[in-house]
Amino acid sequence: MNELFNKLNIKPKNTEIYVKALTHTSYAHENQTEHNERLEFLGDAVIELMMSTYLFNNDLSDQGILTKRRAQSVREEALVLYAQKLDLTNYMKLGNGETTPKPSxxxxxxEALFGAMYLDLGFKETYKVFLNVVIPNLKLVENIKDYKTQLQEFIQLERKSLTYKTFKTGGPSHKPTFKSEVYLEGDILLGYGNGSSTKEAEQNAAKEALSKVVKERV
Known part of the structure; x- marks a missing residue:
């Protein structure tokens, strides 16, 4: 962990909270220890607030554009990219059945790591890490494919609406599976997708729907 702390350029007060932040539920269940889900919940809000703060102070665009840029910059694929720059997977604790961590x-x-830093060091110090770890990589995430956004923009050309219905389909509590269905105008099924998180399932549903509507328009 000291190697990670050096990369983040922080001096933690409570190292245990960082261990918990990197402990997946699969490892926690096998070893009867705490996992990172609550810290993930907090970190999600912390990162969104920090991105909002950065964009507000450095981007003079209107609210609609800022909202879109923030969403693109904190979506799952973007977070994975930031994590890869830290080699974060090298420090994660996974259960025996999870040899390779999924993007989610x-x-x-x-997210949990930022939740831990926020609790341990406060907003100011965590924001410094955010500026060093996230902001230099913003250009890299601008072109990441977001199937939900692409589908939304495509459908809006015809002034129609999309809705997603996502529900848990099975799996143990530490490894649930989800299915998402995307509907046009509330009742026309465009596609469906599965995933290990609601975000992943919705992205896969949007991907399938996008392939269909693009073919129909060609």
Whole structure:
């Protein structure tokens, strides 16, 4: 962990909270220890607030554009990219059945890490890390494919609406599976997708729907 702390350029007060931030539920269940889900919940809000703060102070665009840029910059694929720059997977604790972390698990760990830093060091010190770790990589995430956004923009050309219905389909509490269905105008099924998180399932549903509507328009 000291190697990670050096990369982040922080001096933690409570090292245990960082260990918890990088502990997946699969490892926690096998070893009867705490996992990172609550820290993930907090870190999600912390990162969004910090991105909002940065954009507000450095981008003079209107609210609609700022909202879109923030969403693109804190979405799962972007978080995974930031995490990869830290080699975060090298420090994650996974259960025996999780030899390779899924993108959603990496993104969750990155969020939990920021939740841990916020609790341990406060907003000011955590924001310094955010500026060093996230901001230099913003250009890299601008072109990340976001299937939900692409589908939304495509459908808006015809002034129609999209809705997602996502529900848990099975799996143990530490490894649930989800299915998402995307509907046009509330009742026309465009596509569906599965995933290990609601975000992943919705992205896969949007990806399938996008492939269909693009073919129909060609």
């Amino acid at each position: 698990m990496i993104a969750d760990a990155f």
